[in-house]
Amino acid sequence: MAIDVPRSEPASPGSSVPPRDAPVEPFRPSALGWGARGIVWLALAWLVLVFPLGRQGFEVQQYSEAVIFAIIGLSLNVLLGYVGQISLGHQAFVGIGAFTAAYIVTEQNQSFWLGVAVAVAIGGLQALILGGASLRITGLYFALVTLSYGLVAEKNIFQIQDLTGGGQGLAAPRPEWFSTDWSYYYLCLAFLAVVLWIDWRMMRTKSGRALLALRENPRVAETFGVNVRILTLFAFVLSGAFAGLGGALLAFNDQFVSPETWSFNLALIFVIMTVVGGLRSRAGVVIGSAFFALLGYLLERFSFLQDALNAIPGAPDLSKEIAPLVIGPILLLLTLTLFPGGIGQQIRPIQAWLRGKRFNRHDRAPLEVQISDVRA
Amino acid sequence: MSVLETRGISVRFGGVYANTDVSIKVGELEIVGIIGPNGAGKTTAFNVITGFCKPDRGRVIFKGRDVTGLAVHERAALGLGRTFQNVGLVKGSSVRENLLTSQYLAAEYSTLAGMLGAPPTFAAERVLNEKAEAIAGIMGLGDILDEYVVGLPYGVLKRVEIATVLATDPEVLLLDEPSSGMGPEEAHELGNTLLRLRRDFGLSIAMIEHHVPLVVRVCDYVYCLNFGQLLAEGLPEDVRNHPQVVTAYLGEDAEDPALRAVESTIETLLDAD
Amino acid sequence: MGDWVREHRGVGIGVAILLALVVVLLATGQKESLVIGVIAGAAYGLLALGLVLIYKSSGVFNFAQGEFGTVAVYVLYLLHFDVPYGVAAFGALVAAILMGVLVERLVVRPLFDAPRVTLLVATAGVALLATAIEIWFGEATARPLDRALPTLNRVTVLGVQISDQRLLLLGVLVVLAALLALFFRKTNLGLAILGASQEPTATELMGISVRRLSTLVWAIAALLGGIAGVLAIPEGGGFAPGALTVAFLIPAFTAAVLGGMTSLPGAFLGGIIVGVIEAVGTSAPIFDGIPGTPGTLLVFIVLLAVLIVRPQGLLGERS
Numbered sequence: 003m004a005i006d007v008p009r010s011e012p013a014s015p016g017s018s019v020p021p022r023d024a025p026v027e028p029f030r031p032s033a034l035g036w037g038a039r040g041i042v043w044l045a046l047a048w049l050v051l052v053f054p055l056g057r058q059g060f061e062v063q064q065y066s067e068a069v070i071f072a073i074i075g076l077s078l079n080v081l082l083g084y085v086g087q088i089s090l091g092h093q094a095f096v097g098i099g100a101f102t103a104a105y106i107v108t109e110q111n112q113s114f115w116l117g118v119a120v121a122v123a124i125g126g127l128q129a130l131i132l133g134g135a136s137l138r139i140t141g142l143y144f145a146l147v148t149l150s151y152g153l154v155a156e157k158n159i160f161q162i163q164d165l166t167g168g169g170q171g172l173a174a175p176r177p178e179w180f181s182t183d184w185s186y187y188y189l190c191l192a193f194l195a196v197v198l199w200i201d202w203r204m205m206r207t208k209s210g211r212a213l214l215a216l217r218e219n220p221r222v223a224e225t226f227g228v229n230v231r232i233l234t235l236f237a238f239v240l241s242g243a244f245a246g247l248g249g250a251l252l253a254f255n256d257q258f259v260s261p262e263t264w265s266f267n268l269a270l271i272f273v274i275m276t277v278v279g280g281l282r283s284r285a286g287v288v289i290g291s292a293f294f295a296l297l298g299y300l301l302e303r304f305s306f307l308q309d310a311l312n313a314i315p316g317a318p319d320l321s322k323e324i325a326p327l328v329i330g331p332i333l334l335l336l337t338l339t340l341f342p343g344g345i346g347q348q349i350r351p352i353q354a355w356l357r358g359k360r361f362n363r364h365d366r367a368p369l370e371v372q373i374s375d376v377r378a
Numbered sequence: 379m380s381v382l383e384t385r386g387i388s389v390r391f392g393g394v395y396a397n398t399d400v401s402i403k404v405g406e407l408e409i410v411g412i413i414g415p416n417g418a419g420k421t422t423a424f425n426v427i428t429g430f431c432k433p434d435r436g437r438v439i440f441k442g443r444d445v446t447g448l449a450v451h452e453r454a455a456l457g458l459g460r461t462f463q464n465v466g467l468v469k470g471s472s473v474r475e476n477l478l479t480s481q482y483l484a485a486e487y488s489t490l491a492g493m494l495g496a497p498p499t500f501a502a503e504r505v506l507n508e509k510a511e512a513i514a515g516i517m518g519l520g521d522i523l524d525e526y527v528v529g530l531p532y533g534v535l536k537r538v539e540i541a542t543v544l545a546t547d548p549e550v551l552l553l554d555e556p557s558s559g560m561g562p563e564e565a566h567e568l569g570n571t572l573l574r575l576r577r578d579f580g581l582s583i584a585m586i587e588h589h590v591p592l593v594v595r596v597c598d599y600v601y602c603l604n605f606g607q608l609l610a611e612g613l614p615e616d617v618r619n620h621p622q623v624v625t626a627y628l629g630e631d632a633e634d635p636a637l638r639a640v641e642s643t644i645e646t647l648l649d650a651d
Numbered sequence: 652m653g654d655w656v657r658e659h660r661g662v663g664i665g666v667a668i669l670l671a672l673v674v675v676l677l678a679t680g681q682k683e684s685l686v687i688g689v690i691a692g693a694a695y696g697l698l699a700l701g702l703v704l705i706y707k708s709s710g711v712f713n714f715a716q717g718e719f720g721t722v723a724v725y726v727l728y729l730l731h732f733d734v735p736y737g738v739a740a741f742g743a744l745v746a747a748i749l750m751g752v753l754v755e756r757l758v759v760r761p762l763f764d765a766p767r768v769t770l771l772v773a774t775a776g777v778a779l780l781a782t783a784i785e786i787w788f789g790e791a792t793a794r795p796l797d798r799a800l801p802t803l804n805r806v807t808v809l810g811v812q813i814s815d816q817r818l819l820l821l822g823v824l825v826v827l828a829a830l831l832a833l834f835f836r837k838t839n840l841g842l843a844i845l846g847a848s849q850e851p852t853a854t855e856l857m858g859i860s861v862r863r864l865s866t867l868v869w870a871i872a873a874l875l876g877g878i879a880g881v882l883a884i885p886e887g888g889g890f891a892p893g894a895l896t897v898a899f900l901i902p903a904f905t906a907a908v909l910g911g912m913t914s915l916p917g918a919f920l921g922g923i924i925v926g927v928i929e930a931v932g933t934s935a936p937i938f939d940g941i942p943g944t945p946g947t948l949l950v951f952i953v954l955l956a957v958l959i960v961r962p963q964g965l966l967g968e969r970s
Contacts, residue, residue, distance in 0.1 A: 088768060090775065139958045142712055145771060146908065147958065150901050150951045161943030200493050207492030207499060211479040215468045221430065222466035224450040225459065226546060227483040236489070266897070270779045273772060327783030331776035338773050339761045 029360045039356055054187055062183040063255060064299045068292040069190040070251045073197050075276050075291030076284065077244030080201070082273070083281035084210075085237045086217040087136055088145040091152030092272045095242050097264035098155065099125045099249025101166050104174035104259045109164075114177030118250045125246020126239040133238030137231055152269050160261035171260035174253040190251055194288075197244055201284060204240075213237055267327060274330045278337045283346020285353060290345050297326045380439075381406045381582045382458075382550050387426050387436035389419075389606075396422040397433070397606045402584070404550065407576060409583045411597035411614065413590075415626055419606035420586045421463060424552050427584075428460050429453045441549070455483055459548030463555050465535050469528045473519060473538050476527060477510035480545045484509075510545065516578075517541040517571070532559045540571070544579070551575075553585040557592055562648070565589050569596045591648055594618060602626070661911070661965035665920045672927045676934070684934035685927065691902075692926020693821040697879035698895070698903035699910065699918035700828060701872040706912050707835070708848045708868045710767045714774040715754060716903065717895035718781035719873040720880025723747040724890050725789060727881055744877045750781075751873020755866050763865075778896055785892035820882040827875065828919035835915065844868060901947075902929065905954045911967020920965060928953060 031039065054065045074096055081089050089095075099121040106117035132151065136144050160166050180189045204210045212233055215223040220230050253259045271294060279290025298321075337344050355361040382404040389397040397419045404410045412420050425431035427438055429450035437446045445453055460466075468476050485492075486502045514520050517537050522530065527538065536556060543551060556572075557565040569592050575581055587593050593600060593614055600617040602609045604626040610617050617623055624641070676685040698716055705713045726746040730739035758773050835841035847854040847861045855861055879899070884890045891897075906925040910917025929946035932938050938945035957964060 088771070135955070135959075139962075141768060142771060143908070143958050143962070145712070145768075146904050147954060150905070150954050153901055154948055154951045157947040158941060158943040158945075163942065199495065203495040203499075204493045207487070207489075207503065208479075208482050208485040209489040209492055211471075211475060212482050214471060215479050218468050218470055219466060221450075222462065222468065223479075224430075225428065225454050225466065225543075226480045227451050227454040229449075229451050267779060267782065267893075270775055274776065274779075277772065324783055324787050327779055328787060331780035331783070334776040335758060335773060338765070338769055338776075 029358075031358055031360075036358075039358065042356060050191070055184055057184075059183040061299075062187050064296060066183070066187045066190045066255050067252070068295040069187070069194050070248050070255065071275065071291040071295035072288040073190075073194055073244060073251070074248040074272060075279055075287040076197055076201055077241045077248060078272055078276045079279075079281060079284075079287045080237055080241040080244065082276055083287075084205075084213045084217060085234060085241075086141075087238075088141060088273075089132075089148045089241075090145050090266075090269050090273065091148035091150070091155070092245060093264045093266075093268040094148075094152045094155035094159075095125055095129060095245035096249040096252065096272075097160060097259075097261075098128060099246030100174075100253035100259045101160065101172060101249075102246070103250035104172040104253045105165055107175065108173050114180075114254065118247065121246040121250035122243045123246070125249065126243040129238040129242020129245070130235060132242075133235045136238070137234065149266070149269075152264075152266060156261060156264050156266075160264065166259075166261060171258055172253075174257050174259055176254050176257060186255065190255070193247060193251060197247070198284060198288075200240075209233065209236070271326060271330055274334045278330075278333045278344050280344030280346020280348075283344070283350075285349060286344050286346025289349070294326050294330060297329060298323060301325050379406055380404060381441055382427070382584065383439040384423065384427060385437045385439065387423065387433045387438070389422055389426060389431060389433050395606050397426065400436070400603070400606070400608055402601055402608075404582050404584050405598075406582055407580065408598045409572065409576060409585070409596055411593040411600040412584060412586045412603065413588070413593060413600060413617070413623075414603035414609070418603040418626075420603055421554060422606070423603070424460065424554055424584075424586065427552060428458060454546060457547065457549035458552070459543040459546050459550070460552040461536075461539050461543055461554055461556060463558070465532075465539055467527050467535065467539055467542060470526070472524050472526050473514065473530075473541075474507075474510055474523045476538065476542045477513060477523075477545050478503075478506050480542045481506050481509065484547065513541050513545050517544075533564050536560070536568075537571075540575075544575070549580075549582065551581050551583045553583065555586050555588065557587060557589045560589075562591075565592050568592065572596055589648075590618060590645070661917070661967075662920070665910075665917075665924060665965040669920070669924050669927060672924070672931055676927070676931060679935065681930070681934040684930040688927040688930025689923060690817045690820060690926070691883075691929060692906075692923040693824040694879050694883035694899060694922075695902045695906045695925050696824050696828070696919045696922020697820075697875055697883075698899055699906040699922045700824075700831060700915060701875035701879075702903060702907045703910070703912060703915055703918040704831065704868060704872045704875070706907070707915075708844045709759070709770075709865065710848065711759070711770045711774065712767070712904075713872065714771065714896075714900070715777040715781065716872065716876050717897075717900040718778050718893070719747045719750055719876025720878075720884070720895035720899070721785060721890070721893060722750050722781060723877035723880040724884045724894065725785060728890075740881050743881050744874060747873045747877025747880070748870050751869045751871075751876075752866055754873075755869035759865065759869065760862065763862075778893075778900075782893035782896065789892060823878060823882065824919060824922070827878075828916060832915045840864075840867075902926070902950050905950050905957075907964075908954060909957050909964055911964030913968050914964065914966035917964055917966035925950060925953065 054062050057065075074092070077095075078089065078092050081087050081092075102124045103114075103117035103121040106112045106120050107114060132148065135147060139147060166172060176186060180186045205214075212223060212226070212228045215226065216228060216230055216233055223233075224230055275291045275294040276287055278294075279288070280286030341347060343350075351361055351363055380403040382402075384400060384402045387397050387400045388395070400419070400423055402410070402412070402423065412423070414420055422431060426433045426436075429445075429448060429452075433446070437444055439445070440453065440456060440458060443456075445456065445458075448456075468479060471479065485506060487496070487499045492499050511520070511523065514523050517540065519534075519538060519541055522534070527535065530538065536559070540553070540556065557568050560568060572583060572585075573596060576583060585597075597614050599611070600614045601611045602617055602620070602623045604622075609626060610620045610623050612620075673685060676682070676688070698720070701716045701719070702713055705711055705716070723743040723746055727739050727743035730742045734742070754774075754777055758777055759770065762770050762773055835845060843854065843859050844864050844867075847859065847864050851861045854864075876895070880895055883899075884894060902925050903922070906921035907918050908921070909924060910919070910921030928949050932941075932945035932949040938949075941948055
């Protein structure tokens with residue numbers, strides 16, 4: 003007896019949008035689903051807000067540094083991810099912010115808040131100048147310019163006696179209300195929240211969209227009425243402002259600023275943490291930056307990790323200063339070759355799940371933004 | 379009264395004379411076709427009109443105003459819209475986001491307000507979204523508003539691009555080969571769409587095209603370019619049968635009967651509507 | 652005659668600049684600075700040759716170029732206690748070549764088709780990794796290293812005594828620059844490399860393995876970097892991790908840009924000019940007011956000036 007096999011509808015002729023079924027009901031998690039998500043949210047909140055409270059001072063300083071690195075990562079992400087320009091001299095922006103803030107407070111006897119404000123302004127200003135240069139110099143050569151600029155900062159600008167204590171460094175005492183380590187930590191968290199808010203709102207409004215269009219297709223952006231030059235400069239300024247903020251916060255975290263910190267190695271760490279974090283993914287960049295900031299510290303704390311690394315035959319101890327420098331490039335190369343979207347790409351399914359969607363392991367952004375999309 | 383006009387545009391790239399003394403007029407509510415073999419300088423002319431290319435000689439007059447010195451985004455603000463040969467869209471974004479992005483000039487809040495999340499921003503964004511949805515509906519894209527551009531079929535991309543340009547509120551639309559990649563049915567649909575858009579939005583259109591039946595059906599006036607120069611202009615039928623135009627496309631003596639036979643066969647095949 | 656002048660205008664400008672600087676230094680009695688500048692320039696030029704070589708053949712800005720040299724120096728140091736200096740130097744160069752081949756296999760090959768910017772970042776990562784490994788295994792201290800040529804014959808040039816090692820460096824640079832330039836213009840292999848960089852598919856279709864060429868190019872570039880390290884570092888007093896990158900890479904890049912990223916003779920000329928400019932910066936009294944090392948600032952200005960005024964450099968092709 004013949005069995006009737008149901009046939010599918012033949013596709014309609016002509017290329018058009020494939021016929022759709024009746025609109026699918028949006029996925030809603032069950033009560034258990036909501037519960038699970040809620041627990042994860044609470045755990046995350048606890049980790050960020052409560053966990054540092056009970057810790058010793060020095061450890062909390064590390065966490066503050068992680069938060070500040072996240073700010074720096076987000077600032078570099080504006081340049082790398084939104085505008086599409088490479089900066090190998092970002093440590094100069096951050097360092098100048100640090101010295102500016104310290105100078106304002108120590109040498110000019112002004113308040114912490116003024117120091118931060120001026121650092122942000124100066125950061126934006128030098129980024130504006132560099133941005134102006136970027137309009138005339140294409141991507142790869144621009145990278146060289148930023149590299150050279152970073153060296154000038156280290157060897158010339160940070161040696162200016164009056165501004166930087168000439169190689170001795172400057173002191174940077176904490177403000178009155180935030181002098182304890184954990185109170186400073188919350189201050190940094192607050193600043194990070196502000197940076198995240200601004201970044202988020204910008205990308206959801208006209209300038210953010212224009213930036214994305216500009217990065218991918220500047221000619222098309224122009225036909226939408228976007229002044230490409232001005233928008234590029236604006237993004238540079240924003241990046242520089244965030245970097246200046248990061249520098250200022252770093253200064254007061256360590257309560258001291260010295261020229262040696264701002265080396266080419268640091269510039270590369272910044273680039274690596276942003277790329278490994280995942281361009282255009284705020285969460286990824288935050289996680290990547292925090293990871294690199296805490297790497298040395300984590301190795302010390304959890305000595306079994308260090309023991310594992312030391313098990314490599316013939317190798318001397320991998321101290322915490324060197325660890326990021328060794329692990330960083332390896333992760334970078336893995337990201338560039340195998341996982342272009344970085345951490346951001348990997349956590350995308352988790353992010354979607356936390357927002358109440360179904361967990362889909364294969365959830366991907368349409369075009370993973372890669373470092374390769376930088377205009378050259 | 380022409381709404382868009384080029385007067386004696388000449389452009390030279392090194393040794394190549396891309397455009398020589400090209401004068402084109404688009405009247406109000408006219409649909410003007412620009413045809414010619416590949417490399418004739420049609421896209422160059424568009425680039426000059428929109429501002430991507432500075433002419434060595436000549437002027438561009440838009441709505442009675444000399445815009446030759448204005449930048450691309452300034453001309454866009456005046457109401458000049460254009461599509462591109464290889465589909466000018468933000469491929470990494472969704473259809474909706476493209477429609478929102480192109481409304482850059484219409485957004486009623488400052489960049490700063492947008493960044494800070496001031497309350498008026500949200501209301502303004504809602505307005506932009508409504509307009510995006512409306513235009514998507516008109517172009518039959520309502521179903522795919524939230525699909526990413528990168529995955530869409532080529533023919534659909536062309537429609538999305540037109541929708542996106544429409545969202546910029548243009549008065550004159552410059553279309554660069556809008557029917558490329560389309561089969562005869564889709565091209566016919568496109569023709570209907572263009573006529574409809576002209577009627578409903580009060581648009582004037584200039585389009586570079588290779589699809590002869592579409593041009594004949596839809597255009598009020600046609601210009602033919604070859605080697606950067608105006609070869610012929612006039613009503614579509616006249617230009618199509620102009621001997622020099624035929625020669626330009628086929629490169630042979632147009633009177634050759636064998637060639638005429640081939641040509642008419644091709645025309646019959648293309649003339650599916 | 653007019654055509655020849657026009658075509659070689661870049662060389663003319665370069666030589667004119669160089670002569671002007673030389674005159675300035677001599678006139679102000681800074682003979683020693685001049686000589687030091689030229690020798691340093693030779694090292695920059697050697698590195699620049701490697702940079703241009705890689706850029707010419709694959710469009711990559713190789714940030715690890717300096718580290719080929721630093722690794723060579725480390726190996727030289729480790730070996731020279733137990734074996735004759737010459738053998739140690741040879742071993743150092745072999746190590747550099749090995750590193751070049753390793754980088755090409757592990758980093759450049761997988762990213763062969765990736766945009767050049769990705770490779771820029773990747774090679775920067777390699778440079779960082781190399782430096783980190785040097786610190787890890789070699790500690791962060793600076794070490795002294797004896798000069799290569801044990802004979803202390805000091806030659807007198809312009810009344811300044813310089814060791815023959817430094818002259819050797821300069822001589823090696825000149826010879827290598829000339830050889831490489833000839834190689835690319837006259838030999839089949841050189842032409843193949845150029846062809847591969849511009850039209851990889853066509854080259855493959857002609858039966859030439861583009862991948863094997865790539866390995867060769869990186870090996871040569873690594874060798875150049877190794878030679879720079881082995882000749883320039885000893886006698887400088889000492890070396891520390893990342894030595895050639897920290898002190899030499901940016902001037903080398905500036906030299907390459909100045910000469911034109913596609914010109915090997917340009918790299919040589921650019922190197923000397925940058926070296927002399929640095930010497931002017933260090934010695935000329937008007938720069939005394941500049942905090943820190945004036946040379947760094949001057950090199951930066953040169954880079955900016957070239958990129959804004961004449962992006963193709965002195966001898967490069969206009970893109």
